[in-house]
Amino acid sequence: MKRLLTEAKLVLIGIPVAIWTLLPIYHMFLFSISTKEEAFSGELWPAHPTLRNFGVVFREQNYFLNHFWRQFANSLLIAVAVGAITLVVAAGAAFSISRLRTRGGRLVLNCALFTYFIPAAFLAVPMYKAMGTYGLLNTQWALILAMVTIASPYAIWVLKQASDKLPWELDEAARIDGASPLQLFRLVYLPLIAPSLVAVGTYALLLAWNEYLYAFLLLSNDKDITLPVALGHFLSADDSPWELLMTTGLIYALPPAAIYYAFKRYMVAGLTAGAVKS
Amino acid sequence: MAPVSFNNIAKTFGSTEVIRGISFDIRDGEFMVLVGPSGCGKSTLLRMLAGLEEITAGTIAIDGRVVNQVDSKDRDIAMVFQSYALYPHMSVRDNMGFSLRLRRADRSEIDARVMRAARILNLEPYLDRYPRELSGGQRQRVAMGRAIVRDPKVFLFDEPLSNLDAKLRVQMRSEIKALHQRLKTTTVYVTHDQIEAMTMADRIVVMHDGAIEQIGTPLELYDRPDNLFVAQFIGSPAMNVVRGTLRRTGSAAHVETADGVRWPAGSGGGVDGQAVAYGVRPDHLELGGGGERTVPGEIVVVEPTGSETELVVRIGDAQMTVETHGRTTLQPGDKVGFAIDPANVHLFDQASGARLVS
Ligand SMILES: Nc1ncnc2c1ncn2[C@@H]1O[C@H](COP(=O)(O)OP(=O)(O)O)[C@@H](O)[C@H]1O
Numbered sequence: 001m002k003r004l005l006t007e008a009k010l011v012l013i014g015i016p017v018a019i020w021t022l023l024p025i026y027h028m029f030l031f032s033i034s035t036k037e038e039a040f041s042g043e044l045w046p047a048h049p050t051l052r053n054f055g056v057v058f059r060e061q062n063y064f065l066n067h068f069w070r071q072f073a074n075s076l077l078i079a080v081a082v083g084a085i086t087l088v089v090a091a092g093a094a095f096s097i098s099r100l101r102t103r104g105g106r107l108v109l110n111c112a113l114f115t116y117f118i119p120a121a122f123l124a125v126p127m128y129k130a131m132g133t134y135g136l137l138n139t140q141w142a143l144i145l146a147m148v149t150i151a152s153p154y155a156i157w158v159l160k161q162a163s164d165k166l167p168w169e170l171d172e173a174a175r176i177d178g179a180s181p182l183q184l185f186r187l188v189y190l191p192l193i194a195p196s197l198v199a200v201g202t203y204a205l206l207l208a209w210n211e212y213l214y215a216f217l218l219l220s221n222d223k224d225i226t227l228p229v230a231l232g233h234f235l236s237a238d239d240s241p242w243e244l245l246m247t248t249g250l251i252y253a254l255p256p257a258a259i260y261y262a263f264k265r266y267m268v269a270g271l272t273a274g275a276v277k278s
Numbered sequence: 279m280a281p282v283s284f285n286n287i288a289k290t291f292g293s294t295e296v297i298r299g300i301s302f303d304i305r306d307g308e309f310m311v312l313v314g315p316s317g318c319g320k321s322t323l324l325r326m327l328a329g330l331e332e333i334t335a336g337t338i339a340i341d342g343r344v345v346n347q348v349d350s351k352d353r354d355i356a357m358v359f360q361s362y363a364l365y366p367h368m369s370v371r372d373n374m375g376f377s378l379r380l381r382r383a384d385r386s387e388i389d390a391r392v393m394r395a396a397r398i399l400n401l402e403p404y405l406d407r408y409p410r411e412l413s414g415g416q417r418q419r420v421a422m423g424r425a426i427v428r429d430p431k432v433f434l435f436d437e438p439l440s441n442l443d444a445k446l447r448v449q450m451r452s453e454i455k456a457l458h459q460r461l462k463t464t465t466v467y468v469t470h471d472q473i474e475a476m477t478m479a480d481r482i483v484v485m486h487d488g489a490i491e492q493i494g495t496p497l498e499l500y501d502r503p504d505n506l507f508v509a510q511f512i513g514s515p516a517m518n519v520v521r522g523t524l525r526r527t528g529s530a531a532h533v534e535t536a537d538g539v540r541w542p543a544g545s546g547g548g549v550d551g552q553a554v555a556y557g558v559r560p561d562h563l564e565l566g567g568g569g570e571r572t573v574p575g576e577i578v579v580v581e582p583t584g585s586e587t588e589l590v591v592r593i594g595d596a597q598m599t600v601e602t603h604g605r606t607t608l609q610p611g612d613k614v615g616f617a618i619d620p621a622n623v624h625l626f627d628q629a630s631g632a633r634l635v636s
C-alpha cells in the first residue's frame with residue numbers, strides 16, 4: 001500500500017516534468033517539419049509535413065547556414081578536445097590527490113571548486129582578457145582552454161570521490177609488485193576508474209558542445225565559430241527563418257542524445273559515485 | 279630465502295606508541311608467526327617490514343641489509359593481504375605475472391613461471407578467469423600464486439585466512455604449510471588466531487600491546503609459557519587460572535584460594551605466602567581419583583563433541599573447563615574429584631604475571 005502511494009506520487013510528479021521537458025522539444029520538431037508558412041499556424045501537426053528543411057540545412061542553402069558543416073565540425077573538434085584534455089587534467093589531479101596523497105592536494109581541489117561560487121558568466125570577461133594576454137583570442141584554443149577550466153574542478157571532484165573508493169591494498173600490492181607511481185596510474189588506477197572516466201569525459205564534452213557565451217566571446221571569425229554561435233546569428237535578422245533555426249537546433253541536439261544514450265550506464269554510475277559518503 | 283632481523287623497532291602514529299622497541303631474528307627459511315590480540319601491532323610490524331609503513335626507530339634487515347630506506351619494490355618481498363588485493367581488471371594469469379611484467383621479464387619466462395605456480399596451487403583451469411569469477415578459496419590461492427611467482431626472499435602474510443569459512447580455513451592452513459615445506463622461503467605470517475599460529479609456525483612471536491611477550495616453538499609456548507598472558511592466550515580451550523596464596527612446607531606445596539580449596543602444586547618456584555596465579559590446562563584435570571592431589575568439583579555443563587567431552591565444573595568458587603577423552607555418563611550436579619599432577623601446574627606471580635621458576 002505504502003509502495004503504491006509512493007509510486008503514485010512519483011507518477012504525479014513525473015508526468016508534469018515529462019510534459020514540461022518534452023513540449024519544447026516537440027515544438028522544435030514541429031518547426032523542423034513545417035514549411036515557413038505553416039510554422040506559426042499553431043496546429044499540433046502540420047497539414048503538409050516535409051523534410052525539406054533538413055535538405056536546406058545539409059546543403060547549406062541559406063545565408064545563415066553558409067558554413068554549417070564547417071561549424072558543425074568546429075563544435076565537434078572543440079568538444080572532443082575539451083573532453084580529452086579535461087580527462088587528462090582531472091585523472092592526473094585526482095590520482096595525485098587521492099592516491100599519492102600529495103600535500104596540499106585537497107586545498108587545491110577546494111580552491112578549484114570554490115570558483116563555482118562565481119557564475120561562469122561573470123568570469124567570461126576576465127577570461128577574455130586573459131586569453132587576450134596569451135594572444136589566443138579568436139583561436140579555438142581559447143575556447144578549448146576556457147571550457148577545460150570550467151569543467152575541470154567538477155571533473156576532478158567526481159574522479160577523486162571515485163578514487164577514494166578504491167581499496168588501498170591494491171596500491172600497496174602494486175607497489176610491492178614493483179610498480180612505480182606512473183605504472184600504478186597507468187596499469188591499475190586508470191582501468192579501475194574507467195567508468196568514471198567515461199562519465200567525466202562525456203560531461204566535459206557535452207558542456208563544450210552546448211556552450212554559447214564563451215564561444216560567442218572568444219571566437220568571431222565565421223569559419224572558426226561553433227554552431228550555437230552561428231545559430232545566434234539567426235536572431236540578428238528581422239525576418240529569421242525560424243523553421244531552419246529549429247531544424248539546425250534539432251540536428252545539433254542529436255549527437256548529445258546519442259552519446260548520452262550510449263554511455264547512460266556509465267553516466268549514472270560515474271556521476272553519482274561519491275554522491276553518498278559511505 | 280633470507281634471514282630477517284628486527285632491531286629495537288618502534289612505531290608511533292602521531293603521539294600513540296604502537297610498537298615499543300621490538301627485537302628478534304627470523305632464521306633463513308623459517309616460518310615465523312606473529313600472533314596476538316587484535317590491535318596489538320602485528321600488522322604494523324609486518325607493514326614496516328614490507329616498506330608500507332615508515333619505521334619510527336630501530337632497524338630492519340633482510341638478508342643482512344638494512345632496508346629502512348629501501349623502497350618496497352626493491353626489498354624483494356611478496357605479500358598476501360587479508361583482502362587478497364587482486365587486480366580486478368586482470369585475469370588470474372595477468373595478476374600472477376604482473377610483478378614479472380613490471381620487471382620487464384620476457385613473455386616466455388613470465389608464462390613459464392606463472393604456469394609453474396599455477397601447477398603448484400592447482401590454478402591451471404582458472405588462469406583466464408577474472409577474480410570476480412572465483413570463489414574465496416581460489417582468490418586466496420591466486421594471491422599466493424602472485425607471491426610465489428616472484429620467488430622472493432621473504433613471504434609476508436597478513437591474516438590471509440580470515441575471510442574464509444571455517445572448513446576452507448583449515449584446508450588452506452595445511453596448503454600454506456605444505457607450500458612452505460616445498461619452497462622453504464622465509465615466511466612471516468600474521469594472525470590473531472592462536473590455533474593457526476600453533477599449527478603452522480616453526481616459531482611463534484606472541485605480541486601484546488606493541489611488545490613481545492614470548493618467542494618460541496609452539497610446544498615451548500604451550501608447555502612453558504613465560505607469563506600469564508601467554509599462558510591464557512595459547513591453548514584452546516584456554517588455561518584455567520585461579521588466584522591464591524602459595525603455601526610451601528618442605529618439598530610439598532599447594533596454593534590456597536579464598537574459598538578454602540587447596541590446589542596441589544609442585545616443587546616449582548615461589549616462596550611461602552606469595553600471592554600467585556595458579557594455572558592448569560583443561561586436559562590436565564583428571565576425572566576421578568581421590569587423596570592428596572585431588573580437588574573436589576561439581577559438574578555444571580556437559581558438552582560432548584564426539585571424540586572428547588568438555589565439562590564446565592565448579593571447584594570452590596572457580597569455574598573451570600575440563601577436557602576428558604571419550605564419553606561420559608556424568609550429569610550436571612554430579613560431584614566428582616579432579617586429580618592434578620603438580621608437574622602440569624603453572625605458577626605465576628600475581629603482580630607481574632611472570633612465571634615462577636625454581
Ligand atoms: N595509520 C594508522 N594511524 C593511526 N593508528 C594506527 C594506524 N594503523 C594502525 N594504527 C593503530 O595501531 C595499533 C596496531 O594496529 P595493527 O598493527 O593494525 O594491529 P593488529 O594487526 O595487531 O590488529 C592499533 O591500535 C591501531 O588503531
Ligand SMILES: [Mg+2]
Pocket residue numbers: 320321322437
Ligand atoms: Mg592486523
